[in-house]
Amino acid sequence: MFRATLKSLLARKVRLILSGLAVVLGVMFVSGAFVLTDTLGRSFDSVFADGFSEIDVNVAAKPKVQVNEMEGEQTASPLPAAVVDRVKQVPGVASATGIVNADGARVIGRNGKVVTSFGPPQLGENWTGESELLKLREGRAPQAEDEIVINKSLATAAKVQVGQKVGVLTAFESKKREFTLVGIAGYSGDRDSIGGVNEVFFTTPVAQRLMLGEPDVFSSITVNAAGGVSDEALRDDVARTLGADFEVKTGEQVAADASASLKEGLSFFNKILLGFAAVALLVGTFLILNTFSIIVAQRTRELALMRAIGASGRQIIGSVVLEAIAVGLIASVLGLAAGIGVGALLAFLFGKLAGGLTLAGIGVPAAAVIGSFGVGLVITVVAALLPALRASRIPPIAAMQDVATPDRPLTKVTVAGSLVTGIGAVLLFLGLSGNAGGQTLATILGGVLFAFIGVALLTPLISRPVVSLLGAIFSWSVPGKLGRLNSGRNPRRTAITAAALMVGIALVTGVTVILDSAKGSLSALAQDTIKAELVIAGQQGGPRPPTFDPSVLDKAKALPGVQLVDGEYGDMARVDGEGTWVAVSSDPASLRQIFGAKPTAGDIDRIGPTQMLASSDTATSRGWSVGSTVKVQLTRGEARTYTVSGIYESSQLTNPVTLPPSAAKDFAIPQPIQGFIQLAPGTRVSDVQPQVEALLADSPEVSVADRDAFIKQQTSSLDGLLTMIQILLALAIVIAVLGIINTLALSVLERTRELGLLRAIGLRRSQTMGMITVEAVVISVFGALLGVAVGTGLGAAVVEALKDEGITDLILPWGQMGLFLGLAAIIGVVAAVLPAIRAARINVLGAIAHD
Amino acid sequence: MTATVGQHAQAAARANDVWKVYGSGEAQVIALRGVSAEFERGRFTAIMGPSGSGKSTLMHCLAGLDSVTRGTVAIGETTVTGLGDAGLTKLRRDKVGFIFQQFNLLPTLTAKENILLPLSIAGRKPDPAWYDTVIETVGLRDRLDHRPSQLSGGQQQRVACARALVSRPEVIFADEPTGNLDSRAGAEVLKFLRESVREHGQTIVMVTHDPTAAAYADRVVFLADGEIVSELIEPTADTVLDTMKKLDTPAEVGN
Known part of the structure; x- marks a missing residue:
């Protein structure tokens, strides 16, 4: 029987190639997703391991607000310069260096546009000298206030050379400031960047002022151990000395943590890709089912002959299933191989797009192999079961008859189809109406799957x-x-x-x-x-939204024909201990006049320095009413208590919490992200727009549009x-x-x-x-x-x-x-x-x- | 013997020194060895011979279904040899009709649609009077809306005959048309073919190995080993059988 199966398989290889191809494509998707995310994950590992390789122990202040990968970037709280001296006192410390390192240093290229990184941060740092990792390729270190060094890949992207004037936007200044480029730095191993990160090095005071917003603070402290002192022991000593307000980690830990948060995002990405693979495989299942059905129908006489000469129904099923296993196995191997190729190609493209991420070697994780074979085999065999069953029911007499089995009536399949479609509809209804008891997504997906299969059954x-x-x-x-x-x-x-x-x-x-x-x-x-009538905004190209110089708001307000100007700021804050999006409108009057907010309680037209407004939904869920006091911890600064002074009706355009304008300076991004300009009646948009455009000349990340x-x-x-x-x-x-x-x-x-x-x-x-x-x-x-x-x-x-x-x-x-x-x-x-x-x-x- | 049998000015189909060789070297098989023959208009000719004699090959070559190795074939005034696919298609469409052993009807079409298929493929309208005559002759008037699966073998073959007749081709080639039918249904089909020759002047060339079937023809041409070896005019089943027996004997002796 086995021999006969193999022979018949070989005889029909062309027919099976196409259905096998469907499995190959589906499996390719599965293994490609695993290979891609695995390769990127290990690349990030090595990027971070490299980035932190110079650090024995790292000291940072505890972040005031924990932010996960989906919500935005984590911003470290600054730590005072005095802490550096305290660390230096710890026995076993060879050196302790205060580091300024924050996202938001944006270099303006020769073409007048901000160089974007498409993902990796654009770090602004203080120059702390060359190291094993970081080397000057050209020029010298920054010494004066208006001097900078940038890394090679950034210099290439911006098309700037040593000696030229370069415009830079910084975390605390979204207005262009000119620096002289005095040096270009590269990294060990002849790399121009580490993982596509753009870096701008200032002198320490400039970095502190522009990247952290205040003098004499640092983002972190890099500690090097004296000879014979282990990183772990030093870490514990430093931690004991500094107390609970600081996070003290070894360089390896920092690298692993940083990498882990990125990998969280990657695994989410992996799940999405696998979802699409599932769709492809569902379609492939239909295809295999069909091919085997046709093959069984065409082989009716041959199978009947086998029955006539003594094969049992079970042997017939076995022979069809064996064929399916062979097809599934071959397709899985090919799909796995193709997936490795596709995964490697995508990883390569991703690396290029992300500004030259150095890829770790392409690896094939066990999950890719297991997933490929599991999925490829199971899908093929399951799809072939129905035709196999049908094959086993062919009567031996069919060998003698010329005509194939007549068309079976569609009643059974139609009843089954209606039933399955019905189940799908019920699941969808439950999922979408929110009655699925916590399994909403699974219920909806199940509903969609049942609906598809049901409709497929009804299709004849x-x-x-x-x-x-x-x-x-x-x-x-x-x-x-x-x-x-x-x-x-x-x-x-x-x-x-x-x-x-x-x-x-x-x-x-x-x-x-x-x-x-x-x-x-x-x-x-x-x-x-x-x-x-006019809006100031830009296209986001990395983790950080584009910002502009807040002084533009005042200058725009002074333009003839302008009635109201509002700048919008936002931050992920801890409000009464819960992560909440808070916003600032530079002119609170805009809430009503521009965004059409309607008060449901209190006064929403003005906000005192210790007052805040909330949306009706937020107020209800948190149990706030006018007069409630709320504790708000922003990304920077100390926690403050605000009194709810007004509540507005929730709509798509209102923020959960609106703070007074003075709060914006403690936001992770203390710059306006969007600006809204309302014109006086009768003023022509075309009259005002060019003037606002002129005001934005030094804020090249944004533009003004109607x-x-x-x-x-x-x-x-x-x-x-x-x-x-x-x-x-x-x-x-x-x-x-x-x-x-x-x-x-x-x-x-x-x-x-x-x-x-x-x-x-x-x-x-x-x-x-x-x-x-x-x-x-x-x-x-x-x-x-x-x-x-x-x-x-x-x-x-x-x-x-x-x-x-x-x-x-x-x-x-x-x-x-x-x-x-x-x-x-x-x-x-x-x-x-x-x-x-x-x-x-x-x-x-x-x-x-x-x- | 390269006999030129039945010389006639008005030949519907003509083979001139036709050779057909399959394979080469050791595996070479010569199916036709310089066959020359003419098939007159308005006559019913049967081609007979033992299996392997080349009778089917001769018919396939005459009909333009197979190419010849040497020599020429003509249908009416058209030289078939050397025609490309488009030319052959046009020839089959306009000048040739086929009747097969396996009926070969399209299962998706009704009897009437099957009959009219060659005309609709060619984009021609049937001559209503002729169509009526054909339907009348084959006696299928009450079966026209049935599909092939609802017809008996004999009825299916009559549909196939009607399909061949309705476009009034220069010549109809019939390949063992009664091979799949019982003797009564077979006789009906043969009678009907003979009628269409006698009454409507249709030319038919039929390949068969059944002497009874051959007896319906006006003339029988005998093939053996790829050559025309004999012929009978106005045959009967007995004369055909006799000739066949004679043909078999020398072949056996030769072996």
Whole structure:
């Protein structure tokens, strides 16, 4: 039996290649995701290990507010210079150096634009001399107030040379300040940067003032141990001396901690990639199921013969499953290999994009191997089980009959489909209405999965009317008519092939519906609510949002025709011990006049230096009312107590907590992120805009735009997200295309004699190809139609569920849907190319003699 | 013997010194050795011979389904030899009809659609009077909307015959048309073919190994070892059988 299985496998290798390819692609996604995140993780490890390699023990003040990777950057609290001397007193300390090191030093390149890093921080530091790691490549160390050294990759990106004047924006000064570039630094091993980080070195007092906002403070202290003193012992001694207010860690610990927080982000990224891999594999399952079904159908006589000569039903199942195992195994190996390649390529691209991250060697984590084989084998075998079962039920008598088993009625499959779809709908309803008891995401995903499988089961029933309707478009020509009839010939086969395409298209449509609705709702809200004709903002290119010089706000206020100017600041703070987003409006009057806030209690028009405002939602959940006192710890400075003086109605545009303008100086980013300018009635926007533009000459990170352009810019991040999701889902669609090719190729094989006959009675080659193409187009457009319908349903359900979150308008992307249908038609044509050529090349004589 | 049998000015199909060689070297098989033959218009010719005699190959070459190694083949005034795929397709579409042993109907189409398929592929309208005549002759009027799976073997073969007739081709090639039918259904199909020759002037060339079937023809051409060895005009089942027996004997002796 085993021998017979292998022989039959080899005989059908071409047919199995395509379905195997689907598994290969899915497995490639899985192993690629693991390889990519593993490689990046180890690269970050080595970057941080390098960055902290000069440090035996590191001393830092405890951060006032803990911020995780998703919320933003952690900003260290400054520690007074006196602590350096205290550390120096500790026995076993060879040296202790105060270090200034903070994100937000932005160099303006020769082209007048700020050099962005696309991810890694842009550090502003004090120059503490060369070391094993850091070496001057050209020039000398900064000595005067207006001198800086920058690292080589930054110098290259900014196109600046030693001796030139360079503009720099700093954490505490978003107005351009000019420095003379006196030196360019590089790193050991001839590297131009460490992990793409941009570094600007000032003299210590300048670094303190511009990066930390006050003199005589440091971000951290680097301690080197005297000979014979271990890092751990020194760490414990220093910690004991300094007390509980400080974090004292060995250099290794610091590196590991820094790396761990980045890896948290990576593992999230990994999960997302695996999610897309799951989609691809779901589609692949349909494809394998279909291929094995067709193969079993085509082998009916052969299998019946085996039964007739004594094979048991179990042996037949075994032989089909064995075939599946072989296919799954080969596909897993290929998929794993392809995944390693793709992972390495993506890691390489990521490294390039992130400004030259030096990649650790490409590794293959155990998870990639286990995941690949587990997924590849399980998927293939599960998908082949149903056809195997069917094969075992072939009666031996079928060996003697010419006609294959007649079409089975669709009742059973339809009942099952309705049931499964129903379960999916219930799960979706529970998940979306928030009744899933903490398992919301799992419930929703389960609902989507059930809905897909249910609809796939219902597809044979739907396919009859829809396919004949679709096909009617082509019926004007004979090949078109034949193609239409062929696509309606085996509803199950057509249905599964179309269902595979449905999954990808449905997800893309669903996501598009949700994001378009979100975008539309936000835009509409902003259009209706924001009463500012001009907005100052920039595009965020790294972890830090763009900022501008706050003095621009006052100068803009003084321009003729300007009525109200507001600068917006924000910070992640601890409010009564809980992480909360707090904001400052430089002019609190803007809350009402620009953002349309409505008071529900107290006074929201002014905020005293010890007062704060809260949104109604926040006030309710925290139990605040006017007069409540609240303790707020900002990123910098001491904790302060504020009294709630007013509460405004929550809307999409209001912040949970608004503090008085004086609080902004203790924010992690003490610079305004956005500015809103309201003009006096009758003032022309075009009169004021150029003047504001002139004011922003020294704040090149931002620009001034009218309100519509601003809204467009703000919602454009959603477009980027949508594009990314579409690209990732494209793989699922590619697999579905393979499915169409496969089905057609098998059909062509099955109908060799018929094709020969048609050619014999005068069908031209081009007409033969046309016939196959019509069949493919009908199947793919049918799949896309289903996908668009199911996707719209899913999207609409999610939008309905998010009504309270501010997605109020359901926007159906008709243009996109039309595009998908058009795309499906093209997919059909493309998928038909190979089978059509094959059909056209059929040797007429051979086909008719074919038995 | 390279016999030029049945010289006629109005030949519907003609083979001139046709050779067909498969393979090369040791594995070389010569299927046709310089066959020359003419098939007159309006006659029903049967090609007979033991299996391996080259009778099917001759028909395939005549119909343009297979290429010849040497020599020429013509249908009416068209030289088949040397035509490309487009030319062959056009030839099959306009001048040739086929009837196969396996019926070869499209399962997705009704009987009527199957019958009209060659015309619709060529984009031609059927001549209503002729169509009516054909349907009447094959006796399928009440079965026209049935699919092949709902028809008996004999009915399916009659549909296939109607399909070949309806476009009034220069010549119809029938390859063992009764091979898959019981004797009664076979007789019906053969009678009907003979009628279409006698009453409507259709030209038919039929390959068969069944002497009874061959007896329906006006003339029988015998092939052995790739050569035409004999012929009978106005054959009967008995004369055909006799000739066949004679053909078998020398071959056996030769071996």
